[in-house]
Amino acid sequence: MDTLITTALVGTGQQGNTELTTGTPIDALLAQTGEDNAERRLLLAAGAWSVYRRAGQMPVRLTQEDSAAQTVQPAPPETLAACSPTIVSALEEMLLGQFDGIVIEMATRLREAGQRLPHALLPPALYLGTQKEHLRAALAPVLGERGRWLGQFKPEWAWVNEFLPGDEHTLPENAETIWQEGAPASRYALLRRLRGIDPAQARRWLADVWKQEKVDARCSLLATFEVGLSSEDEPFLEKALDDRSERVRAIAGPLLARLPESALAQRMRARAENMLDYTAGALTVRLPTEREIDQTWQRDGVAPATAGKVALSWPLTQVLSLIPPSYWEQRFSLSPEALIALAEAAEDGQRVIDSWSYAAMLFADARWAAALWRWTCAHIRSGAVSIRDMQLADVRKALATLIPRREAEQCVEQLPAGGEEWQLALELLPDSWSEEYGESYLQVLQAYLDDALAAFQQQRFSSWSSQHSPMLPCLQKATFALPYACLAKASMQMEPYLTLPLEALSHQARWYVMSWQQELETFIKTIRLRNFNPNFNPKRDGGQEPVPAASP
Amino acid sequence: MAPDSRSAAKARQLANPRHWQHLGQSIDDAQALWGECQGSALYQVRVDLTTLTPACSCPSRKQPCKHALALLLLAVEQPASLDRGSPPEWVVEWLRRRAASRKSSSEEATGGAKVTKGASPATAKRAEKRLALVTAGMEQLDLWLRDIARNGLGSVETQPAKFWHNQAAAMVDAQAPGIAARVRRLAGIPNSSPDWPGKLLAQLGQLALLVEAFRRLDTLDAALQEDVRQAIGWTLNQDEIAASGERVEDDWLMLGQVVGDEEQRVRTQRTWLLGSKTQRPALILQFSAGGVSFPEAFPIGMCQRAELIYWPGASHMRARIENRREVTPIRQHFGEESIEAFLAHIAALLARSPWQERFLCALHNVIPLYKAGQHWYACDSRGDALPLSPTLDHWQLLALSGGAPIDLAAEWDGETLTPIGVLAENTYHIL
Numbered sequence: 001m002d003t004l005i006t007t008a009l010v011g012t013g014q015q016g017n018t019e020l021t022t023g024t025p026i027d028a029l030l031a032q033t034g035e036d037n038a039e040r041r042l043l044l045a046a047g048a049w050s051v052y053r054r055a056g057q058m059p060v061r062l063t064q065e066d067s068a069a070q071t072v073q074p075a076p077p078e079t080l081a082a083c084s085p086t087i088v089s090a091l092e093e094m095l096l097g098q099f100d101g102i103v104i105e106m107a108t109r110l111r112e113a114g115q116r117l118p119h120a121l122l123p124p125a126l127y128l129g130t131q132k133e134h135l136r137a138a139l140a141p142v143l144g145e146r147g148r149w150l151g152q153f154k155p156e157w158a159w160v161n162e163f164l165p166g167d168e169h170t171l172p173e174n175a176e177t178i179w180q181e182g183a184p185a186s187r188y189a190l191l192r193r194l195r196g197i198d199p200a201q202a203r204r205w206l207a208d209v210w211k212q213e214k215v216d217a218r219c220s221l222l223a224t225f226e227v228g229l230s231s232e233d234e235p236f237l238e239k240a241l242d243d244r245s246e247r248v249r250a251i252a253g254p255l256l257a258r259l260p261e262s263a264l265a266q267r268m269r270a271r272a273e274n275m276l277d278y279t280a281g282a283l284t285v286r287l288p289t290e291r292e293i294d295q296t297w298q299r300d301g302v303a304p305a306t307a308g309k310v311a312l313s314w315p316l317t318q319v320l321s322l323i324p325p326s327y328w329e330q331r332f333s334l335s336p337e338a339l340i341a342l343a344e345a346a347e348d349g350q351r352v353i354d355s356w357s358y359a360a361m362l363f364a365d366a367r368w369a370a371a372l373w374r375w376t377c378a379h380i381r382s383g384a385v386s387i388r389d390m391q392l393a394d395v396r397k398a399l400a401t402l403i404p405r406r407e408a409e410q411c412v413e414q415l416p417a418g419g420e421e422w423q424l425a426l427e428l429l430p431d432s433w434s435e436e437y438g439e440s441y442l443q444v445l446q447a448y449l450d451d452a453l454a455a456f457q458q459q460r461f462s463s464w465s466s467q468h469s470p471m472l473p474c475l476q477k478a479t480f481a482l483p484y485a486c487l488a489k490a491s492m493q494m495e496p497y498l499t500l501p502l503e504a505l506s507h508q509a510r511w512y513v514m515s516w517q518q519e520l521e522t523f524i525k526t527i528r529l530r531n532f533n534p535n536f537n538p539k540r541d542g543g544q545e546p547v548p549a550a551s552p
Numbered sequence: 553m554a555p556d557s558r559s560a561a562k563a564r565q566l567a568n569p570r571h572w573q574h575l576g577q578s579i580d581d582a583q584a585l586w587g588e589c590q591g592s593a594l595y596q597v598r599v600d601l602t603t604l605t606p607a608c609s610c611p612s613r614k615q616p617c618k619h620a621l622a623l624l625l626l627a628v629e630q631p632a633s634l635d636r637g638s639p640p641e642w643v644v645e646w647l648r649r650r651a652a653s654r655k656s657s658s659e660e661a662t663g664g665a666k667v668t669k670g671a672s673p674a675t676a677k678r679a680e681k682r683l684a685l686v687t688a689g690m691e692q693l694d695l696w697l698r699d700i701a702r703n704g705l706g707s708v709e710t711q712p713a714k715f716w717h718n719q720a721a722a723m724v725d726a727q728a729p730g731i732a733a734r735v736r737r738l739a740g741i742p743n744s745s746p747d748w749p750g751k752l753l754a755q756l757g758q759l760a761l762l763v764e765a766f767r768r769l770d771t772l773d774a775a776l777q778e779d780v781r782q783a784i785g786w787t788l789n790q791d792e793i794a795a796s797g798e799r800v801e802d803d804w805l806m807l808g809q810v811v812g813d814e815e816q817r818v819r820t821q822r823t824w825l826l827g828s829k830t831q832r833p834a835l836i837l838q839f840s841a842g843g844v845s846f847p848e849a850f851p852i853g854m855c856q857r858a859e860l861i862y863w864p865g866a867s868h869m870r871a872r873i874e875n876r877r878e879v880t881p882i883r884q885h886f887g888e889e890s891i892e893a894f895l896a897h898i899a900a901l902l903a904r905s906p907w908q909e910r911f912l913c914a915l916h917n918v919i920p921l922y923k924a925g926q927h928w929y930a931c932d933s934r935g936d937a938l939p940l941s942p943t944l945d946h947w948q949l950l951a952l953s954g955g956a957p958i959d960l961a962a963e964w965d966g967e968t969l970t971p972i973g974v975l976a977e978n979t980y981h982i983l
Binding site (some may be wrong): 008011039043046051072089149405525528 | 560561564565567628629630631694697698700702703704705706707741749750753754755756757758759760761764852891892895898899902903906921922923929931932935936937938947948950951952954955956966967974981
């Protein structure tokens with residue numbers, strides 16, 4: 001055959017040799033044609049050869065080496081039930097969509113129903129988990145045996161087999177391997193798990209590799225010490241205060257502060273001693289002097305490493321946020337509420353309250369969290385303050401998670417519904433609401449829409465618009481925070497607003513309503529996706545075979 | 553099925569029983585869905601499930617409209633919301649009208665065939681004129697091919713696309729559109745891969761074979777004559793097919809679809825079918841120009857009782873579907889027992905009809921393999937394997953098989969398989 005191609009490449013014009021042989025039965029065939037034109041002979045030979053070759057196509061015989069690939073064990077049988085075929089297309093939409101919250105919720109609900117993803121959806125689920133590490137913990141349990149089996153074929157999918165068993169008190173069989181070779185997120189999860197089972201062993205594991213780990217790994221792995229933290233960890237943490245990375249030191253500090261007997265906790269108390277004073281019914285805040293601040297402050301992460309002109313309020317915040325708030329209660333014999341009220345009146349008192357907020361979170365003090373949350377709701381305003389690398393808003397969010405859900409929600413309910421303060425406070429609530437609060441939110445939303453529409457119809461447009469932003473209040477948050485029990489009601493309640501008659505409205509009002517309708521459309525669409533039922537069984541709940549579905 | 557993503561999104565919103573009343577699905581053979589949807593008005597929506605033909609009283613010009621799509625979605629996702637029973641009068645009436653029009657059109661078709669037989673003088677004259685044009689065109693093609701052969705493939709390596717397109721245009725003028733399409737595709741071969749000279753030579757050779765076959769058309773048997781004429785670009789009208797095509801009644805497995813790249817603004821859709829009793833493969837071709845959806849929709853991944861009419865010719869592949877009836881899920885196993893048997897069938901088919909380029913490949917009990925992190929194969933129980941398309945990944949196929957044997961449906965282009973569907977654990981999945 002090669003001669004045929006060579007001849008063709010140069011062309012019969014230059015070759016001189018027109019004797020074409022392929023060494024196949026084609027030669028005989030060609031002789032039969034009696035064709036004497038050299039070009040045509042070449043072309044016909046090529047045509048016949050191409051058919052001959054296609055017709056004689058042989059299967060690939062896999063070699064020894066290949067059959068090793070063949071001996072990959074088939075996937076073990078599934079232990080979980082597949083979800084109902086009727087929800088597959090909804091699940092696919094969630095996996096391919098853009099809302100991570102919905103994926104986590106869907107996976108969690110499947111897991112709770114004792115189900116797994118259908119095999120056909122495993123590749124998109126694996127791709128998604130590979131791309132977004134924070135979804136892995138939710139996805140891993142619903143991948144089933146087949147998903148774990150697939151994980152072996154692609155290095156990026158190895159995380160699938162690094163996931164921990166559901167029981168919090170056991171380690172996976174391949175724990176050592178995961179620890180030595182696993183992906184960062186898997187190692188973190190493993191070490192965290194081990195901290196809960198055997199903190200000393202976890203500390204030894206980390207100590208063994210500490211020197212060769214990169215900064216990111218040191219930070220995340222050290223953070224696992226918050227689980228099972230005890231005074232036995234102090235020597236290791238104290239040594240971490242000498243780490244060359246500021247970020248590592250900033251993690252070690254708060255951990256040590258949580259050990260009341262630790263040297264760092266004592267150093268902090270000594271530093272804080274003079275910062276607050278309560279005399280004659282007033283709280284005085286005293287900023288530290290530059291003379292007071294020495295090298296040891298820097299080492300403990302409460303003074304800037306580079307000396308220079310930094311406001312002395314910074315070390316104050318840093319130190320106070322590492323003192324348990326209950327310390328002040330005992331020292332001044334005052335309740336959290338009283339102390340907060342006093343701080344509010346004091347100069348620099350706002351910083352003290354912010355520091356206490358951080359401390360309440362760090363020491364998980366529910367009483368202080370409740371007092372500070374109430375205060376926050378009553379005094380909320382926008383503005384970004386950061387304490388210890390955290391936005392104040394995140395600290396306040398953390399406070400709300402420390403108190404009973406309804407209690408936190410009721411504080412928000414007391415604010416003027418739909419107003420700016422209400423919106424700000426609502427954004428701080430935990431991302432999963434109670435049913436009562438979900439309903440109350442929907443009422444507020446509906447009232448907000450009705451008020452606005454009434455204003456539009458009475459041509460009271462200008463007064464209305466000056467007070468409101470065009471975005472519907474907290475709708476994005478509600479999309480994911482509304483509890484499952486409220487979803488059907490939510491989409492039913494909001495749907496009528498999608499088909500409002502717009503003709504009578506002024507141009508500007510129409511623009512408002514239309515942009516709301518867009519928002520509501522996304523809201524309802526997402527709510528509907530969330531509102532799937534993993535326990536729906538077409539056999540049991542009516543219906544026969546699903547009807548033919550052409551892919552829409 | 554949706555004409556665009558917006559329709560699909562709207563349909564998803566409407567796919568909720570709250571928007572509907574009198575939802576129903578028939579229990580008899582007619583297989584229809586119906587319901588009344590509250591939109592700007594109350595619309596009557598129905599779908600004939602045997603052909604997936606929708607009808608709706610809404611004024612939308614999109615076909616199918618969002619209401620019909622929503623009705624289909626509802627039927628899939630919430631079958632319990634549809635009452636099972638006899639259709640109301642407005643559905644029955646519509647089904648009756650559809651049946652009547654189908655009948656009359658097929659009657660027309662058979663009646664029309666008679667007219668063709670006794671072709672009018674004008675038609676005969678047109679046909680003669682075309683034959684003359686094509687004959688001249690084929691001679692010109694022969695000359696062009698010989699030029700390339702004389703100067704060598706090396707000489708066309710650097711030719712611009714225009715070189716090929718001009719020749720293709722000449723073939724269009726010669727009323728040989730089949731040849732024109734083949735010539736146009738040649739433009740993409742030079743320098744596309746290390747073995748491009750072999751590929752180009754093979755294609756040129758096939759064209760030369762066509763020229764040769766056309767010259768001796770009278771000496772070929774009737775079926776092969778038909779194939780040559782179709783390859784050159786003579787089309788058959790519906791009447792001719794109805795008159796001389798072979799009719800095969802079967803439960804047809806609608807194994808899958810492949811939509812080709814756009815050529816000259818036309819997309820080609822290939823739907824592959826396999827007769828569950830006759831084991832005969834069939835190909836339904838549909839064309840769509842300018843982004844319009846394909847005229848007919850098929851219940852892909854399902855089995856439908858229907859009659860196929862094969863195009864006359866030696867290849868017995870291209871067909872048209874008629875008399876579509878009940879649709880059931882694909883549950884039974886299908887496909888050749890071994891890769892060797894499949895290739896033997898392909899060889900036999902090529903011997904009859906050497907210009908075929910793509911084939912249905914249905915294989916029973918094969919295992920998809922991913923070798924050395926780069927090559928995909930389908931491997932049968934004897935250890936024979938065929939490569940899967942290297943330009944796609946086949947994770948879904950692997951996920952569905954889990955390393956166990958499955959029944960695979962694919963399109964075979966002579967070198968690699970493009971999977972279109974798989975039967976795993978008793979369920980058919982479209983790929």
